[in-house]
Amino acid sequence: MMNADNNLVNYLLHLADTTLILSQRNSEWCGHGPVLEQDIALTNIALDLLGQSRNFYQYAAIVSGNNHTEDTLAYLRTEREYKNLLLTEQPNGDWAQTILRQYLFSQFQYLYFEQLQYSADTQIAAITAKALKEIKYHVRWSSEWVIRLGDGTEESKVRMNAAIITLWPYTGEMFMPASYEQTIAFRGIGYDCSELKEIWQQKVKTIFEEATLIVPEKVFMQTGGKNGTHTENMGYILTELQYVQRAYPNCEW
Amino acid sequence: MSFTIFKLCYGDIPDQNAGAAETKQQAPVNEWPLWEVFIRSKQGLDHKHAGSLHAADAAMAIENARDVYTRRQEGVSIWVVESKYITASNPDEAGELYEPAVDKIYRHPTFYQLPDEVNHM
Numbered sequence: 001m002m003n004a005d006n007n008l009v010n011y012l013l014h015l016a017d018t019t020l021i022l023s024q025r026n027s028e029w030c031g032h033g034p035v036l037e038q039d040i041a042l043t044n045i046a047l048d049l050l051g052q053s054r055n056f057y058q059y060a061a062i063v064s065g066n067n068h069t070e071d072t073l074a075y076l077r078t079e080r081e082y083k084n085l086l087l088t089e090q091p092n093g094d095w096a097q098t099i100l101r102q103y104l105f106s107q108f109q110y111l112y113f114e115q116l117q118y119s120a121d122t123q124i125a126a127i128t129a130k131a132l133k134e135i136k137y138h139v140r141w142s143s144e145w146v147i148r149l150g151d152g153t154e155e156s157k158v159r160m161n162a163a164i165i166t167l168w169p170y171t172g173e174m175f176m177p178a179s180y181e182q183t184i185a186f187r188g189i190g191y192d193c194s195e196l197k198e199i200w201q202q203k204v205k206t207i208f209e210e211a212t213l214i215v216p217e218k219v220f221m222q223t224g225g226k227n228g229t230h231t232e233n234m235g236y237i238l239t240e241l242q243y244v245q246r247a248y249p250n251c252e253w
Numbered sequence: 254m255s256f257t258i259f260k261l262c263y264g265d266i267p268d269q270n271a272g273a274a275e276t277k278q279q280a281p282v283n284e285w286p287l288w289e290v291f292i293r294s295k296q297g298l299d300h301k302h303a304g305s306l307h308a309a310d311a312a313m314a315i316e317n318a319r320d321v322y323t324r325r326q327e328g329v330s331i332w333v334v335e336s337k338y339i340t341a342s343n344p345d346e347a348g349e350l351y352e353p354a355v356d357k358i359y360r361h362p363t364f365y366q367l368p369d370e371v372n373h374m
Binding site (some may be wrong): 035036037040041044086140141144218 | 285306307309310312313316317320321324
């Protein structure tokens with residue numbers, strides 16, 4: 001029983017961490033967007049993701065017990081305890097890289113949450129069903145930008161292709177379930193993410209074709225995020241994310 | 254024959270004398286056009302002018318308007334139109350356009366007795 005609960009906690013943390021870290025990355029653009037309208041658009045997406053992560057953290061806190069709260073889970077864990085996808089911790093780079101990261105993730109998240117809304121766990125079903133409308137817009141917004149940049153100017157295409165080379169090795173992990181994911185999927189609470197690989201590739205291919213971009217083939221895929229092994233970016237993200245809580249423990253405002 | 258008129262303020266050095274690069278009097282090519290945004294706050298009401306924004310095309314203008322003007326549940330429908338397609342009346346002609354209406358109070362429907370049964374007038 002204890003073991004089963006741990007699997008659910010890990011699974012919820014994986015979902016929460018992934019959305020929190022991508023939210024944190026997108027927030028870095030706040031006040032720095034290329035134009036005011038897109039600055040707000042990306043900040044809206046960051047807030048959507050933050051809301052999703054809070055829902056998962058709150059539920060994880062309840063399931064785990066141990067006096068955890070959403071805040072202790074987000075602010076007081078160390079790098080190796082984070083289970084987010086490696087894709088979400090990759091640097092913003094330029095606008096093309098930020099856009100592509102969002103599109104590759106949102107396209108996956110949409111397909112994944114479409115399944116999770118039928119989860120045997122009513123809480124997960126409710127959280128994901130609510131998030132789907134937000135994600136649908138994220139997919140629409142980011143895919144249109146992928147098309148604009150890919151099929152835009154010579155420079156925007158060069159930048160888009162550079163972003164593809166940078167980010168593609170981090171896409172494989174989305175479809176390789178960690179052991180806690182497999183257990184949770186088996187219990188009807190989660191969903192086997194490897195099932196989504198083909199349809200995700202189809203969707204991405206359609207957008208890339210419209211954007212006159214090429215889907216890379218036979219790329220070595222990085223893994224580890226789901227089990228706490230991160231890229232060198234992660235420490236820097238947490239340093240900034242957790243700074244206030246580490247410097248002034250239990251502070252409130 | 255064409256003339257160029259320079260307006261110089263005290264202390265200005267004319268470009269042609271200063272040897273500066275020629276300045277062009279046109280909008281930067283990398284700037285997106287301006288769009289006017291109209292939002293309907295709920296079904297049954299009119300679209301009202303909410304403001305303006307920059308966007309590359311109509312589709313982007315709708316999305317930008319969604320992100321900038323409806324993030325606090327302000328609307329259920331959006332219209333956008335590129336600002337250059339709006340023709341505005343000339344403020345200098347306000348006299349002949351609007352002032353003749355000032356003393357025509359009989360045009361206001363305020364001289365009728367409304368039956369009590371009629372609401373919402």
